[in-house]
Amino acid sequence: NPIRDRALLPKEIVASLFSNIHALLPVNTAVLEALEKNTDNVGAIFLENVSNFRVYSIYVSAHVHTRGKLATYVKQYPLLKHHLDACALYQRCRNLLLPDFLIMPLQRLCVYPSLLENLLRAPPSTHPEATGPRPA
Numbered sequence: 799n800p801i802r803d804r805a806l807l808p809k810e811i812v813a814s815l816f817s818n819i820h821a822l823l824p825v826n827t828a829v830l831e832a833l834e835k836n837t838d839n840v841g842a843i844f845l846e847n848v849s850n851f852r853v854y855s856i857y858v859s860a861h862v863h864t865r866g867k868l869a870t871y872v873k874q875y876p877l878l879k880h881h882l883d884a885c886a887l888y889q890r891c892r893n894l895l896l897p898d899f900l901i902m903p904l905q906r907l908c909v910y911p912s913l914l915e916n917l918l919r920a921p922p923s924t925h926p927e928a929t930g931p932r933p934a
Contacts, residue, residue: 806878807871815868815900817860821853822903840917844910854907861904865897 802812828850832843872879882896 801878801881804877804881806881807875811867811871814860815864815871817864818853818856819900819903822857825850825853826906841914844914851907854903857903858907861900864900868897868900 799812799816801807801815802809807815825847829843829847832847833840836843872882885891886893886895
């Protein structure tokens with residue numbers, strides 16, 4: 799974390815902005831690895847990992863105030879603003895700002911139910927549950 803490593807903000811402020819974001823990656827990595835091994839049981843994979851998604855509740859609770867806090871800290875810490883402005887110029891950031899990156903875990907979490915609903919509606923023709931059109 800360059801913000802922490804360069805001491806652009808005090809550690810407690812960094813912790814409040816990023817919360818437990820470090821705990822989210824292993825959850826998603828485990829689901830991805832399981833899906834890569836077995837795409838026939840997507841629902842079962844999510845059910846097996848459902849308790850792991852509880853780490854998101856901490857992140858969601860903390861994220862509610864993140865945008866406001868970040869705006870305040872950018873005003874209070876000029877080096878932070880300079881760093882974030884410089885980062886925004888990197889091509890790999892794709893014109894996204896820190897708040898955009900911090901919301902991505904929440905957006906990913908919101909996509910999962912829709913993904914599962916779509917899979918239930920239209921299983922692949924080779925899937926055992928694909929017996930024909932389902933009633934609406």
